[in-house]
Each structure stands twice: as C-alpha cells, then as structure tokens.
Amino acid sequence: MPEQETLERAQQDKEEGKAPSTQAGEFVKEEMDHIREGKHGARSTKQAIAIGLSKARRAGVPLKAPAKGKTSERTRKQAARDTRKGQSARPKKVSAKRSRATENALKREGRSAASHTALSRQAKSAAKKRSAASRSKAAKKAARTKGATGRRTAAKKAARTRSR
Template sequence: MPEKRTIERAKKDKRKGKSASTQAGEFVHEEIEHIREGKHGARSAKQAIAIGLSKARRAGVDLPPPEKGKASAETRRKAKKDVEAGAKKSTARKSTKRATATKKALKKEPRAAASKTALSRQATKAAKKRTAADRSAAAKKAARTKGPAERSAAARKAAHTREVHAHAH
C-alpha cells in the first residue's frame, strides 16, 4: 500500500500536467526510500523500480504496460493486471498469506539495490538502450516544456557538469 503523501505527490504531478512516468516516479522514489530505510530489500535496482511502477499502476496512474518486444510477456501480463486493478479500485481483500510471503522474501534481499552506485548504473544502462535521436528528442521536449527560471537553472547545471568533466580528463 503506497503512503498517503506519495499518492498526494503523484496527484499534484497530474494536476500540473506532468507525464504518467513522472507521476509513477513518485512511487519508485518511495520504494527506493523503503529499501534505504531497511523496510525490505531488492535483488537489483531494476526490481526496486519494477515494484514502484507496479504500485503506481495499481494506484491508478495512467501508465500503459510496456510494448511487445520491450519487456518479457510475463512482465507485460503483470503490468496489464496492475493497470486493470488500478482502473477497478477494487475493495477486494489482498491475500494476507501472499502479502506476508512477498514481504518475507523481500526482507531477505540485499539493500545495495538502492545505493547511488546501483541506481546510477541502472540509469546508464537504460540510457544506452535508447537511440541518439530518442535522447535528443527528449532533451528538446525538456527544453520546450521548462519555464524561463527552470531553463536557466538547467543551463547552469549543464555548465557545471561540463566543467566537472573537463577537469576529469
């Protein structure tokens, strides 16, 4: 069950007109926090993200399942079920036995999945899978949808990043 403040943050994102993946990001963030707090663990950063996305779909975030070829049939089937559960807003009781078993299994998993290194590694891997054109389009859209203040903040950050990397070589 996601925390109230996570749902509130996701709703706020929706009101601001942010994308479904941005809204879902709030749930992923919550999951990372849970692992860092020691509530449970995860096998990998990818699993931590998957748990967050599943929670988001079940909470009613309009996040479609991945397309054919992007993820395994099993993952797509699970995502589809999550979307349906989110649309239904069912009051059906969850199986206590299953919930306990899941929690018990996750408690045994390592906590390193939420480390900065693991998340950074996962982000780099995910970015590498995208085409240059795709990344460029995303950057252009980001520039288009930012306000003037946000844009100058992003420019400052980019300049700083370039400076840091210039000294690294």
C-alpha cells in the same frame, strides 16, 4: 499500500497535466526510500523500479504495460493485471499470507539496489538502449519545458562543472 503523501504527490502531478510516467515516478521514489530506510531490499535496481511501477498501476496511474518484446511475457501480463486492478471500482482483498511471504522474501534481499551508484548505472544502461534521436528529442523537450529559471540554474551548473 502506498503512503498517503505519495498518493497526494502523484495526484498533484496529474492535476498539473504531467505524464503518467512522471506520476509513477513518485511511487518509484517511495520504493527507493523504503529500501534505503531498510524496510526491505531488492535483488536489483530493475526489480525495485518494477515494484514502484506496479504500485503506481494499482493506485490508478494510467501507465501502459510494456510493449511486446520489451520485457518477458510474464511481466507484461502482470503489468496489465495491475492496470486492471487500478481501474476497478472495488479492489479485491489482498491475501495476508501472500503479502507476508512477499515482504519476508524482500527482507532477505540486499539494500544496494537503491544506491546512487546502482541507480546511475541503471539509468545509463536504459539510455544506451534508446536511439540518439530519441535521447535528443527528450533533451530538447526538457529544455523547452524547464522555464527561464530552470535554464539559468542548469547553465550555472554546467559552467561550474566545466571549470573543474
């Protein structure tokens, strides 16, 4: 079950009209924090992100399941199942035995999946799969929605990194 604080942050994002992926980001962030705190581990950064997205879907974030061919059929079906669970009025009781087994399995996994290096590597490899036009479009939108203060901060940071 996600922490109350995470649910509130995701709700705030929703009220501000932010995209479902932004709302889901709060759950992914929580998952990374759990791994860093040593609550449990993950086999890979991809798995850590998947756990966060699953929690988001179950919490009612309207995230679509990945398109056919993007991931395995199993992952797609699980995502669809999570979405249905999040939309249902009364969630079914979770099996304590299964929950415990999952938690114990994750406890045996490594903690490096949430490291800054691993996250950076994951982000870069994900970006590489996108087209140049798609990346450019996202960057332009980010610049549009950043606002004057955000642009100023970004420009200062860019100038600092150039001068090094």
